[in-house]
Amino acid sequence: MARRRAVGVVAVVLLLGGYGVADAADVLPGVLTTSPAPAAPMPYPDIQLPGDLVAPVVAGPDADAPAPTTAALRALAEDLAADHRMAGSFSMVVADVLTGETLLDRDGGTARLPASSLKVLTAAAALDALGPERTLKTVVVPDGAGRVVLVGGGDVLLAEGEGDPATVEGRAGLADLAAQTADALADQGVSAVEVGLDDTLFTGPQYAADVSGIDLTFVMPVQPVAVLAGRAGSGFVADPALEAAQAFAAALTSRGVEVTGVRRTPAPADAEPLASVSSAPVGEVVRQMLKVSDNSLAEVLARLVAVERGAPADFAGATASVLAQLGGLGVDVSGVHLTDASGLSAQNRVPPSVIVEVLLTAMDPETTSLHGLVPALPVGGLDGTLAGRLTDDGAGRVRAKTGTLIQAISLSGTVVTQDGRLLAFAVLADGIPAGAALQGRLATDAWAEQLAACGCS
Template sequence: MPELRPWRAAKPHVVRLADAVRPRLARAAAATKPQIARLARAGKPQVARVALPKTWQYTAGAATAGLALAAGVVTAAGPWDSSGQRTAERDRAVALGRAGGTDHGSAPGAPGRTRPAPTAGPVLTGLGGVSTVKSAPDGKALAGALDPLLKDPALGSRPAASVIDVTTGRRLYGSGSGTGLTPASTTKIATAAAALSAMGTDHRLTTRAALEPDTKEVVLVGGGDPTLTAREKTQGSASLRTLAAGTAAALAERGVREVTLSYDTTLYAGDEMHPIGVDGNLARVTPLMADEGRTDDSTSGPVERVPDPAADAARRFGDLLKSHGIKTTAPGPSKATTRAKTLATVSSPPLSALVERMLTNSDNDIAEALARQTAVATGERADFAGAGKAIGSQLRKLGLPVKGAAFKDGSGLDRADRLTPDLLTALLAKAADPSHPELRPALTGLPVAGFTGTLTTRYTDGASGVVRAKTGTLSGVHTLAGTLVDEDGRLLAFAFMANGTDGILPTTTQKALDRIATALAACGCR
């Protein structure tokens, strides 16, 4: 394909991915043709069009869009770089000569100018120039394709769905689409949009060390950066090692070699413990932590966490200061005064990168941090209740349909959260709206079917590279919300929610949701 040629000068692993996708498309197409022919001969051409959701036949109609998504966007889920975009995606944008990337010309946190992310092109494939169809899919035809799949017992007692045309924002299909259901991790789409609209893509979270005058007390002040790391390899995250080195150098300039060490977590308020209690999916919610309080070298997924992430981070900071010749006391909690002089600072990657990382890896710690930061930015109390209020308020300001929604946390771990399929699809459409480029990371961070994040092992025999979606899973709850390019090259947003799936094998429900998304991608439906 001609559009792939520039990538050979950009990143070898992008080329390998493209080369790997081509034979899969060819084999699937060859294997599918006889089945379609048999259905057609039986006088069922419409069934032949949509009845093979576990195949790749739909890619013939959207091969250009699908392969562009697969090879241009999907690459590796990292490393996360300082521009707020995956390195491979940035290189592809450069190779294609497209403008992109966030505007870092303004001060951190300032509204400034914002442009779509480099990934916006392939993510928004279907909005213009690709589709040869002027109209969106027909609602009745969509219902004929999707209604039977929504009746699958694997979807439990309360399945609901919404499909909209991203170009126009018009709803094409709905089944219980206005009903508020437990969304699980698809809540993170709402958290992403609220945080981006409140703070902007360039906003960074700063951790600092400050010296109280005349006391030789050094206070490590948490700025709410959940990606702060004490590891040697930072992958673009703010480094506690860098902060310690800068602090030690500033103290040495003052002739200070021994200090009292304290730490400040007053940026947040309320209970640090999530309502689910101690759980490997989330550390205590505090503005100061290193490596998300993980007790091993993992960077995502559930794992045992340290009991007090803030105290742990301060202790590690003290050990690093000692390695630079600064003697410290055992750290204790405190609050930096307004007279404290900043010795050194480190800042997180831009908010655009944090949002992408949160969505791709379904990172609960980042999600709760961004919810609290949204509360801070909008003047709400920075606790669970205030964060939920801030998210709802920001979505209302964006003109989104929040009726029936309830936000109890930022991650979706709280079963009291409620979102509607209509709200989820409206969020995705708003993120694609050219008048809201600041929301674009809510799309570019979505996992890609068969390749990245929480969809890496799904769609292996279905819509790989064509579906981009956020998953949501709790006991008895399974959700899927994202975008896809249909058979005619039209960009659609969808949300499928299944509550009441207790007693059903989780993989069975996930496969049922995947079949619906694959059928939607396969269905021109006109």
């Protein structure tokens, strides 16, 4: 409507006096104007700042703080159950991090649809199996037939251009890989090559069995190499690995190498790399995955766990490997059923007690490989998927993985209560009628705010 009004004004002005009048009226660009001369600018204010600026101190967990009573926590849970916004059924577990004691168990052993809270399990398995310092290499090897082969190693956050050491997305760049390759080819006197793509690190279907339709706008086809997780506008490219190979070929061309074609072909097993680039450490990739709830990264990390364990790098092998890795940490996963590793599948089932057990394990002083998990969770009112949520009593006190599907919601993480006690919790709700998930999420957020504000001792 505003654009139509503007067009109408232009038409009237042109009829009254042509372009010169329109120019003078500041409707069309030009040197004329009827506007008064602008006033002289006011002097810039001279603001005196105090000499010693210090950041506010936010109280952390207090080992001497009183733990909430089970009766108080049960009352909060009943308030959530009575909230008219909370449709469907929910299960909840709250535990004391200091002692490991379960303070509240409301059907905590009931396996429910976890949505993206499942990523807590995937993150723990990836950190433990791969190690937080591991980097993922993308290499180029010769195959002895006038071809160089781009070999995907699990880095799906490649930059199309040069890598940026200050970022997680785009830490390694295809332009850097091409520059190294071009230099190596020049040393060999080679000026023309075919580009091959080896993306055989992963096998099987590229989507979970029941992930289709609108779900495909939330995850890329699972492949071991991609530019910025294969994103394209509001969705994903159809073949992220091939797109990456074509971007690499274009970068080679810009370096003066003639590229005669691009096609999939396996790399020789014993070939020495001509070039390589490395991703951000796995710990940083896991943090990125948890903060923004990146489904593609979750699926890729789970497949890398399968590769590490020598299992097939498909959906079945990846989910089985995640559970096996957690079992090796002492987590009882007997009640868990997984179809994917991101939480998109509606066939996943996880008891909230398992998620809390993983969180407690991650905060165990002896489980050093997992110590980056809880700090990587979104913080209420600050960042990630909680940037605009839990902005009252939960702000800065709640760290949690969110989860939202059409029929399920979840919230799983930690909270420092008003008394200073550190708790771990998981709330999973499913069986939610279509269209009611947002209201249920608001009710769950209100419960988390109450828990953060709770004296409860």
